[in-house]
Amino acid sequence: xxxxxxxxxxxxxxxxxxxxxxxxxxxxxxxxxxxxxxxxxxxxxxxxxxxxxxxxxxxxxxxxxxxxxxxxxxxxxxxxxxxxxxxxxxxxxxxxxxxxxxxxxxxxxxxxxxxxxxxxxxxxxxxxxxxxxxxxxxxxxxxxxxxxxxxxxxxxxxxxxxxxxxxxxxxxxxxxxxxxxxxxxxxxxxxxxxxxxxxxxxxxxxxxxxxxxxxxxxxxxxxxxxxxxxxxxxxxxxxxxxxxxxxxxxxxxxxxxxxxxxxxxxxxxxxxxxxxxxxxxxxxxxxxxxxxxxxxxxxxxxxxxxxx
Amino acid sequence: xxxxxxxxxxxxxxxxxxxxxxxxxxxxxxxxxxxxxxxxxxxxxxxxxxxxxxxxxxxxxxxxxxxxxxxxxxxxxxxxxxxxxxxxxxxxxxxxxxxxxxxxxxxxx
Numbered sequence: 001x002x003x004x005x006x007x008x009x010x011x012x013x014x015x016x017x018x019x020x021x022x023x024x025x026x027x028x029x030x031x032x033x034x035x036x037x038x039x040x041x042x043x044x045x046x047x048x049x050x051x052x053x054x055x056x057x058x059x060x061x062x063x064x065x066x067x068x069x070x071x072x073x074x075x076x077x078x079x080x081x082x083x084x085x086x087x088x089x090x091x092x093x094x095x096x097x098x099x100x101x102x103x104x105x106x107x108x109x110x111x112x113x114x115x116x117x118x119x120x121x122x123x124x125x126x127x128x129x130x131x132x133x134x135x136x137x138x139x140x141x142x143x144x145x146x147x148x149x150x151x152x153x154x155x156x157x158x159x160x161x162x163x164x165x166x167x168x169x170x171x172x173x174x175x176x177x178x179x180x181x182x183x184x185x186x187x188x189x190x191x192x193x194x195x196x197x198x199x200x201x202x203x204x205x206x207x208x209x210x211x212x213x214x215x216x217x218x219x220x221x222x223x224x225x226x227x228x229x230x231x232x233x234x235x236x237x238x239x240x241x242x243x244x245x246x247x248x249x250x251x252x253x254x255x256x257x258x259x260x261x262x263x264x265x266x267x268x269x270x271x272x273x274x275x276x277x278x279x280x281x282x283x284x285x286x287x288x289x290x291x292x293x294x295x296x297x298x299x300x301x302x303x304x305x306x307x308x
Numbered sequence: 309x310x311x312x313x314x315x316x317x318x319x320x321x322x323x324x325x326x327x328x329x330x331x332x333x334x335x336x337x338x339x340x341x342x343x344x345x346x347x348x349x350x351x352x353x354x355x356x357x358x359x360x361x362x363x364x365x366x367x368x369x370x371x372x373x374x375x376x377x378x379x380x381x382x383x384x385x386x387x388x389x390x391x392x393x394x395x396x397x398x399x400x401x402x403x404x405x406x407x408x409x410x411x412x413x414x415x416x417x
Contacts, residue, residue, distance in 0.1 A: 084393060088395050088396045088399045091396065098406040098407050102406060105410065
């Protein structure tokens with residue numbers, strides 16, 4: 001910018017030193033100079049319109065020379081060219097800056113659009129993943145529910161199979177309790193008779209199918225005879241049932257066998273019918289996942305009141 | 309003798325006239341540049357810089373007339389001014405176009 005300024009100063013000095021040109025020409029020259037200085041002071045012009053500014057400076061210098069020569073016409077002419085060139089420089093600079101701003105704004109908008117697009121895609125993906133997760137969870141729940149239902153149905157079928165052999169089943173907080181009259185199981189003493197096979201087969205089959213379940217076999221007697229003898233007998237009978245189940249493929253550690261003797265009667269021992277009901281085996285099928293109750297549990301936490 | 313003197317004078321005068329003419333050639337290149345610049349500005353500057361365009365057109369017409377009349381120095385200066393006006397008109401139109409595009413870009417979402 002130094003050169004145009006120097007030229008301007010030179011032109012001004014030349015013009016000042018000469019008064020032979022017309023006042024109109026002098027005025028035009030002053031206007032052109034002012035116009036040039038406005039343009040030269042504009043940082044946008046400095047940055048974007050040096051050639052246009054130079055054209056104005058050259059014309060001003062020419063006007064200065066013309067003033068020295070006393071040619072009003074050439075002063076006016078070059079002042080005109082300088083003034084137009086200065087305005088052109090301003091307009092050019094603004095246009096070029098706007099062009100740069102336009103490119104920047106366009107890039108900015110493109111970036112914003114791209115970001116928004118990416119965010120939308122990410123959100124859609126997250127929603128899709130959430131929906132998929134929910135679907136999988138629902139499926140898992142449904143399948144779990146189905147399994148539960150199937151188990152329940154199977155269990156109910158097994159119980160009803162047992163009931164058809166004369167076993168009475170009831171649900172308690174310890175699990176299912178199956179009650180079988182000794183008459184249905186034992187010929188005499190602890191010898192099982194052949195009619196017991198179906199009951200034992202069905203029970204063993206159920207236990208083999210549900211390895212997670214354990215059972216307690218409890219023998220009961222009526223109140224006839226000595227209590228000690230009755231307890232031993234009831235224990236041997238429980239053991240006999242356990243042995244029969246082990247023979248049918250049920251692991252022995254899953255089965256607790258114990259004798260309760262005449263304790264926990266389910267009917268009065270005053271009549272033969274009542275005593276017959278009290279002579280029985282009870283099989284407790286513990287709930288799945290319930291802690292295995294140990295021997296003696298039947299005595300300490302009896303399922304009293306034992307209702308019929 | 310007198311006739312010869314007259315012929316000599318005529319010849320001298322003719323040389324002088326030719327010499328005067330030779331100091332100012334027809335400003336063909338200046339006029340061409342002015343015509344081209346006006347033609348470039350006209351389609352875009354009618355709306356954005358009508359006054360500047362009109363100045364350029366009128367000045368160019370005066371330059372053409374001066375050219376026809378053999379007033380070459382006048383024609384040269386007028387052509388230069390017409391070109392300067394046309395350049396300004398074109399630049400203003402171009403600036404206006406870019407500013408408009410910038411506004412549109414900034415208001416676009």
